[in-house]
Amino acid sequence: MNVQDLHSIFLEFPSVNTDTRKIKKNDIFFALKGDNFNGNTYAQQAINNGASYVIIDQEEYYINDKTILVEDTLVMLQKLAHYHRNFCSAKVISLTGSNGKTTTKELIHAVLARKYKTIATVGNLNNHIGVPLTLLSIKLNTEIAIVEMGANHQKEIQFLCEIAEPDFGFITNFGKAHLEGFGGVEGVIKGKSELYEYLIKSKKSIFLNADDPIQLEKLKNYTKKYGFSSINSKYYKIELEDAQPFVIIKVEDTVIKSKLIGAYNFHNCCAAIIMGKFFNVELPEIKIALEKYTPENNRSQIIKKNGHYIILDAYNANPSSMKVAIENFNSLEKTNKVLILGDMFELGNSAEEEHQAITDLAKTLLFENVLFVGENFYRTQTSSIKLKNFEELKAYLSQNNLPANSSLLIKGSRGMALERALEYIQ
Incomplete structure (x- = not known):
């Protein structure tokens, strides 16, 4: 079956699952493989649990007309996500970075949802499986999709960009994360910057933390950038008022009192503010969104x-x-x-x-x-x-x-x- 035909089925049953333990009625089950499991062996169980179709890549597990045989289930999942992303009209914002990705994603989502129909990565499902699942959660009426991208080696962000084709992007920071896979800090910078490289090549817009000298240097000759800074007058000014313990921000004449602790969360809030401003969310609405957001899941x-x-x-x-x-x-x-x-x-x-x-x-x-x-x-x-x-x-x-x-x-x-x-x- 080709991806276009599978997408027609997906439009009728627009919910994808890769875990039979979490199957809901009419889900499409993708039988993925891992080091210690083979999803093909769970095809019958998925149907028993209510799946509308199961996508397999081993013929011996074919059951009936609810079974769709493909060459590689993971590749088909990624192709379906890419096709669906382009089938829908939603603008895609991708973000990556060493620290703060998930919190920043949640803040951006909170702000943009004040005005737009938005979806965002659930939890930190941000890899070669999670990104496709996020893209497949885009509805026909979704206006903005916020897609978190994680990586622990070179070319991973590049690959995720090819699937998601982001219209906008933001890198939270470059830090000492996944040093083993990236081969040191320089490798981290190179790997995370693959998002910049994709956006620049496709002439798309980049949101910039202009307080970060690495980001400033990498984007110095790029014009389609929208930055914030607490110190650089060339960019939209956002100030940190306090962090004892909660982050308090001043932007224009508005004070925003967040429930986030730690000055390190300041730039995460700034990213949500600059995107809100770019997408014409009124500042009072941005304030409401950031002040209502409460961290959870063991994050600060x-x-x-x-x-x-x-x-x-x-x-x-x-x-x-x-x-x-x-x-x-x-x-x-x-x-x-x-x-x-x-x-x-x-x-x-x-x-x-x-x-x-x-x-x-x-x-x-x-x-x-x-x-x-x-x-x-x-x-x-x-x-x-x-x-x-x-x-x-x-x-x-x-x-x-x-x-x-x-x-x-x-x-x-x-x-x-x-x-x-x-x-x-x-």
């Missing part, structure tokens, strides 16, 4: 428990995001500060150096109560408490009371799942 959440003030930022971590989170926590006017920091993953040969740098930073900033968790931190040279894994952290917290009325920062890579520590904080 404020939790109060047993008299403690907890900043739970355990969704993910890399050396750049860890550094700014610690520095921001240090700047807060709080007492009895406690750091619970977990390992940072995908750093390759830089892992030892980067973990040592974080322990050195904690020492330099004179944090007295620090718990480092994970095998990488356990190998560092530090006088702070080191725990090999979560079980040791669990035991420590169960046996030791933190200082009364402590303020805690909990941060680590997703694989550490440090949000589990909440249960044991006394």
Whole structure:
């Protein structure tokens, strides 16, 4: 079956699923393969669970006329998404970057949804499977689609751009994330900049953080750019008024009081503001959107428990995001500060150096109560408490009371799942 014919079926049953455990009635099930699973083997189960059609790429799993055999299910999913993206009239905004992608995406969505029919990437489904699924969630009446793009190696963003064909783009920042796959910081800059390269080549518009010297340099000769800055008068002025702990912004004569903690979230808010302005969302509407947005899913959440003030930022971590989170926590006017920091993953040969740098930073900033968790931190040279894994952290917290009325920062890579520590904080 060709992609055009499959798209006709999709228009009749416009919901795609890749997980039989989450099948809803009339979903189209794509039988994808992974290192440890073969979706073709679940074709019958998908039909039993209510799927309208199943897309397979192994003939022996053909069942009946509800089964559609293709050469490669993943490739067909990507082709269908690309076809649908061009079939619909929605403008596509793509964003990538080392830190803050998902929060920025949510903020942009909140702002633009004040005026337009919008869709956005769900969670962080931002890879070669997630991006197609996002594009397939575009409805015929969708006006703007906000598509998050993640990457951990070269050419990945380029490939996602070829599928999504973005009309606009924004890079949050260039940081020390996925160093192993990208081959160092320069590799990160090169990989993330593939979004710029696609947009410039196709003469599309770019949103620019003009406070970032790397972005300024890369786009100095490009004219279709719309920038914001707190320091550069050539660009739309947005100022950071405060971050104690919540980010407060001044733009024109309007003060916006967000529920986001940390000065590092300032530029994420700015991106949403500049896009709102570009798409003619009135400033009072932008203010409402940003002030209503509340972070969740372990991203800079404020939790109060047993008299403690907890900043739970355990969704993910890399050396750049860890550094700014610690520095921001240090700047807060709080007492009895406690750091619970977990390992940072995908750093390759830089892992030892980067973990040592974080322990050195904690020492330099004179944090007295620090718990480092994970095998990488356990190998560092530090006088702070080191725990090999979560079980040791669990035991420590169960046996030791933190200082009364402590303020805690909990941060680590997703694989550490440090949000589990909440249960044991006394």
